[in-house]
Amino acid sequence: MPLGSFTESFGAAVSCLSTSHLTDEVIRRSKRMILDTLGVGLLGTSTPVFNTVLQCSQQALENSKVWGRPGLSLPPQYAAFVNGVAVHSMDFDDTWHPATHPSGAVLPAVLALAETLPVKPSGLELLLAFSVGIEVQGRLLRFSKEAHNIPKRFHPPAVVGVMGSAAATAKLLGLPAAQSIAALAIACSSAGAPMANAATQTKPLHMGNAARGGLEATQLALLGLEGNAQILDLESGFGAFYPDYVPHPLAEVTPTSRYRWVLEDQNIAQKRFPAHLGMHWVADAAIEARAKFLDKCPNADLSQIKKITLRVPTSRYVDCPLPVSEHQARHSFQFNCCTALLDGEVTVESFSKSQMIRSALKEMLLKVQLENPQDNHSSFEKMYCEIAVETTQGEMFTARCNTFYGHWRKPLSHVDLVRKFRANASTVLSAEVVEGIIYTVDHLDTNQDCSMLWSYMHFNKHMMDRNERRSSALA
Amino acid sequence: INVCTQRSTRYLSAISAARGLHKSALDVVERPAPEETVTSSFGRFIQSVQPRHLSPTVLQRSKRMVLDSIGVGLLGSTTDVFELALQHCQHMYAPDDVSFVYGRQGVKLSPTLAAFVNGVAAHSMDFDDTWHPATHPSGAVLPALLAISDMFHNNSKPSGLDFLTAFNVGIEIQGWLMRFSNEAHNIPKRFHPPSVVGTMGSAAACARLLSLDRNQCSNALAIAASLAGAPMANAATQSKPLHIGNASRLGLEAALLASRGLEASPLVLDAVPGVAGFSAFYEDYAPNPIASLEEHEHSFLIETQDIAFKRFPAHLGMHWIADAATVVHKTLVGLKGGSVSPNLVQEILLRVPLSKYINRPFPETEHQARHSFQFNACTALLDGEVTVQSFHTEALQRPELLALLSRVRVEHPHDNPANFNIMYGEVEVTLVSGDVLRGRCDTFYGHWRNPLSQESLQKKFRSNAGAVLSNERVERLIEAVEGLDHLDDCKPLLAQLQ
Numbered sequence: 001m002p003l004g005s006f007t008e009s010f011g012a013a014v015s016c017l018s019t020s021h022l023t024d025e026v027i028r029r030s031k032r033m034i035l036d037t038l039g040v041g042l043l044g045t046s047t048p049v050f051n052t053v054l055q056c057s058q059q060a061l062e063n064s065k066v067w068g069r070p071g072l073s074l075p076p077q078y079a080a081f082v083n084g085v086a087v088h089s090m091d092f093d094d095t096w097h098p099a100t101h102p103s104g105a106v107l108p109a110v111l112a113l114a115e116t117l118p119v120k121p122s123g124l125e126l127l128l129a130f131s132v133g134i135e136v137q138g139r140l141l142r143f144s145k146e147a148h149n150i151p152k153r154f155h156p157p158a159v160v161g162v163m164g165s166a167a168a169t170a171k172l173l174g175l176p177a178a179q180s181i182a183a184l185a186i187a188c189s190s191a192g193a194p195m196a197n198a199a200t201q202t203k204p205l206h207m208g209n210a211a212r213g214g215l216e217a218t219q220l221a222l223l224g225l226e227g228n229a230q231i232l233d234l235e236s237g238f239g240a241f242y243p244d245y246v247p248h249p250l251a252e253v254t255p256t257s258r259y260r261w262v263l264e265d266q267n268i269a270q271k272r273f274p275a276h277l278g279m280h281w282v283a284d285a286a287i288e289a290r291a292k293f294l295d296k297c298p299n300a301d302l303s304q305i306k307k308i309t310l311r312v313p314t315s316r317y318v319d320c321p322l323p324v325s326e327h328q329a330r331h332s333f334q335f336n337c338c339t340a341l342l343d344g345e346v347t348v349e350s351f352s353k354s355q356m357i358r359s360a361l362k363e364m365l366l367k368v369q370l371e372n373p374q375d376n377h378s379s380f381e382k383m384y385c386e387i388a389v390e391t392t393q394g395e396m397f398t399a400r401c402n403t404f405y406g407h408w409r410k411p412l413s414h415v416d417l418v419r420k421f422r423a424n425a426s427t428v429l430s431a432e433v434v435e436g437i438i439y440t441v442d443h444l445d446t447n448q449d450c451s452m453l454w455s456y457m458h459f460n461k462h463m464m465d466r467n468e469r470r471s472s473a474l475a
Numbered sequence: 476i477n478v479c480t481q482r483s484t485r486y487l488s489a490i491s492a493a494r495g496l497h498k499s500a501l502d503v504v505e506r507p508a509p510e511e512t513v514t515s516s517f518g519r520f521i522q523s524v525q526p527r528h529l530s531p532t533v534l535q536r537s538k539r540m541v542l543d544s545i546g547v548g549l550l551g552s553t554t555d556v557f558e559l560a561l562q563h564c565q566h567m568y569a570p571d572d573v574s575f576v577y578g579r580q581g582v583k584l585s586p587t588l589a590a591f592v593n594g595v596a597a598h599s600m601d602f603d604d605t606w607h608p609a610t611h612p613s614g615a616v617l618p619a620l621l622a623i624s625d626m627f628h629n630n631s632k633p634s635g636l637d638f639l640t641a642f643n644v645g646i647e648i649q650g651w652l653m654r655f656s657n658e659a660h661n662i663p664k665r666f667h668p669p670s671v672v673g674t675m676g677s678a679a680a681c682a683r684l685l686s687l688d689r690n691q692c693s694n695a696l697a698i699a700a701s702l703a704g705a706p707m708a709n710a711a712t713q714s715k716p717l718h719i720g721n722a723s724r725l726g727l728e729a730a731l732l733a734s735r736g737l738e739a740s741p742l743v744l745d746a747v748p749g750v751a752g753f754s755a756f757y758e759d760y761a762p763n764p765i766a767s768l769e770e771h772e773h774s775f776l777i778e779t780q781d782i783a784f785k786r787f788p789a790h791l792g793m794h795w796i797a798d799a800a801t802v803v804h805k806t807l808v809g810l811k812g813g814s815v816s817p818n819l820v821q822e823i824l825l826r827v828p829l830s831k832y833i834n835r836p837f838p839e840t841e842h843q844a845r846h847s848f849q850f851n852a853c854t855a856l857l858d859g860e861v862t863v864q865s866f867h868t869e870a871l872q873r874p875e876l877l878a879l880l881s882r883v884r885v886e887h888p889h890d891n892p893a894n895f896n897i898m899y900g901e902v903e904v905t906l907v908s909g910d911v912l913r914g915r916c917d918t919f920y921g922h923w924r925n926p927l928s929q930e931s932l933q934k935k936f937r938s939n940a941g942a943v944l945s946n947e948r949v950e951r952l953i954e955a956v957e958g959l960d961h962l963d964d965c966k967p968l969l970a971q972l973q
Contacts, residue, residue: 152750153755185712188709191706193700196697196743197740202698209702228708228711231706236708236832238708240665240666317750
């Protein structure tokens with residue numbers, strides 16, 4: 001293929017895809033993703049890391065609303081930044097295959113940008129931009145076999161997320177192909193954060209920076225900045241992030257053709273509790289083993305457990321025998337296993353300080369041993385978790401989870417997805433506003449004016465609007 | 476309430492918070508240090524290094540670097556890419572912020588954005604300094620430090636020595652990190668070094684100037700690692716200058732976030748199998764801790780490894796080939812001088828190292844021209860020199876130049892590796908008459924082995940800074956930098972840039 005044609009094909013696709021290419025399934029799935037992401041974002045506005053980045057970002061000229069902070073707006077890329085941090089602050093956001101968290105990098109940027117446009121996009125245009133951002137990520141991930149495994153080197157949202165954000169925001173602005181390519185090229189220079197910061201307080205910033213960097217790249221492209229027009233073709237370009245990079249061009253998009261979206265063939269996982277995806281297999285297996293144990297011995301005391309063996313894939317950054325911070329706990333096979341055994345579930349509360357310091361939990365953690373069977377691949381598509389619980393009485397209870405509830409092979413029901421959203425959003429929003437968002441997202445594809453979406457995100461039942469507070473103080 | 480004051484107050488509270496923390500850390504009995512990792516050794520170093528650790532050589536060399544960097548930044552403020560980055564930031568943020576912008580008297584931005592645009596200016600023409608192992612260290616560090624200095628209240632600006640200490644910490648950290656990889660010693664292929672180590676250097680320098688405690692310094696580095704890394708493909712494009720701008724800005728952001736308590740991986744610089752930290756950017760990564768200042772005499776790397784300042788705005792590799800071509804030019808024009816006629820030339824052979832991104836037979840933009848062995852060789856052959864003007868559009872399109880370019884062949888001898896410490900440039904011109912003229916350059920004037928004299932460096936500065944500042948300001952800047960280590964506060968330096 002002639003040099004530059006892969007990148008060209010991306011630029012062309014990004015600018016040619018239109019609302020007519022959105023299928024029902026894509027619309028349905030993206031609405032679910034948007035709803036879920038808004039919910040986890042709202043919940044995340046209560047975290048310390050969110051407060052930190054917010055303080056850091058405040059500037060005088062404000063354009064886009066900060067979620068959960070009535071009266072507070074920031075320039076769009078900083079709004080995208082802090083809201084992106086909120087989405088990933090508790091590792092509660094969606095996960096895809098090949099592995100990344102696609103929505104958190106795209107939605108905050110798209111909403112922040114949409115808010116600043118003199119002519120607001122329709123709901124369908126918003127959905128289109130969002131879908132383009134997801135699609136580009138999915139395509140890029142398929143250029144590398146290594147990307148199909150649980151990552152070891154670069155954190156995927158920081159690699160493909162920023163590209164997705166650039167593509168989505170370029171789409172929203174209706175940039176021509178050449179400028180879309182420029183946006184991708186500029187974004188590429190902001191891509192890449194090492195895995196080592198996973199399981200730390202900085203991890204959420206990977207998402208925030210992906211959203212911000214992509215939006216900024218588009219803004220710079222709009223102003224005429226150019227990068228390497230072959231950025232996706234070159235090993236020294238986007239290929240720098242992979243040892244095995246084999247790019248493919250995107251199919252040509254014509255106004256009347258059907259477009260095959262990655263999201264149609266590959267659904268997404270939405271989490272039931274705020275922890276790394278791998279923890280969900282462990283939790284489901286542990287819950288099953290616990291049920292078997294209590295079934296056999298209804299009044300059993302869980303301290304009768306002598307030894308717990310977990311058979312999981314090798315993944316260094318989620319192997320944490322004695323987590324100290326909440327971030328570590330969300331990335332600990334051992335912690336999630338013991339919480340599930342003790343409580344029969346893992347919830348938002350499980351990662352609170354008071355729950356984490358329970359002595360019963362700490363004692364149980366000491367009994368856990370990890371094994372990494374050869375047939376347990378480090379891939380969210382193939383992995384499983386097997387648990388074997390041995391009691392002091394000499395009994396053994398085992399369970400195995402191949403596909404947890406919420407995985408793309410077994411997606412959350414609409415009822416459960418909405419329930420998760422309600423639980424998250426109502427920590428910050430009143431019931432009325434919560435229902436308003438559910439309704440708006442549900443009708444996104446038919447709504448001409450979706451500006452109420454970011455208005456709804458701007459409430460907080462615990463806070464007065466900053467402007468209201470000032471005027472009432474002066475009164 | 477004056478909006479400007481409000482904003483200054485907000486920035487100041489970040490600094491006073493950081494300083495307050497530092498003071499209280501001194502009051503508390505220090506806990507015994509945990510088993511030291513490479514990462515924590517860096518954090519400790521940044522926090523504990525003092526002005527007295529700076530030797531005279533280090534002082535002298537760093538002042539030269541500061542001078543040159545300001546100059547190229549001021550010149551760079553006349554470029555399109557700079558204008559673009561500035562408009563971008565001004566659209567986004569209020570016009571009455573606190574930190575100065577090169578070449579725009581009275582214009583202010585927030586400190587991070589000022590660091591960004593000034594960093595872009597510094598690298599906009601590839602005129603800034605280059606080190607070994609390869610990176611452009613000063614452009615990533617200086618803009619951030621200047622931006623922070625503007626943040627401090629007028630009565631508590633850092634002293635010249637504090638400033639120089641922070642600057643050197645930023646340079647030093649970059650040098651240390653590059654020595655963790657053999658791959659880093661060669662002309663880069665994968666990630667653009669300023670975007671990798673430059674971000675870390677900026678974070679370190681800012682952490683130092685903000686007087687963060689050692690844990691905060693380590694966190695600043697770790698946060699910065701998640702902001703590092705831009706692929707080489709954007710070199711030789713208009714986006715390349717943003718690599719330095721972003722390195723400066725993001726390093727500053729990392730330090731500010733760390734000062735507010737954000738934490739990141741305590742092992743980011745260590746080599747942990749299965750979880751990449753800073754090692755993600757290299758194929759071969761073998762880190763070493765920095766020895767404690769209490770137990771060892773610390774020798775700054777700049778002391779033993781000097782830096783190269785460029786004589787014209789192009790990739791460092793171009794300087795060898797330009798000097799080699801100039802030799803041939805002088806032979807051709809003899810005593811009468813003047814320019815060379817392309818009609819005399821049959822063929823031009825260049826013997827240069829193998830490096831794809833600087834091998835461009837027919838560059839179309841100024842950015843490509845700055846990264847083209849062929850272009851720089853032919854320009855030097857024609858004119859006897861390469862200058863700032865050589866990259867203007869009219870110069871790029873000269874028919875005589877294009878005629879020469881079409882006669883160039885390139886060879887990559889085995890003994891000419893892509894390494895700024897070892898490479899050479901050779902030009903062999905076969906004339907129509909049959910004569911063959913040769914020129915070779917092993918060490919160009921400006922290379923660390925043959926550094927620019929103080930006069931040459933100041934001449935470059937005057938020419939650059941004079942493009943946007945009055946002569947008076949230019950001279951005052953030279954004076955201020957020259958006496959930086961004796962200034963009680965760096966106001967004299969900042970005043971000329973406002």
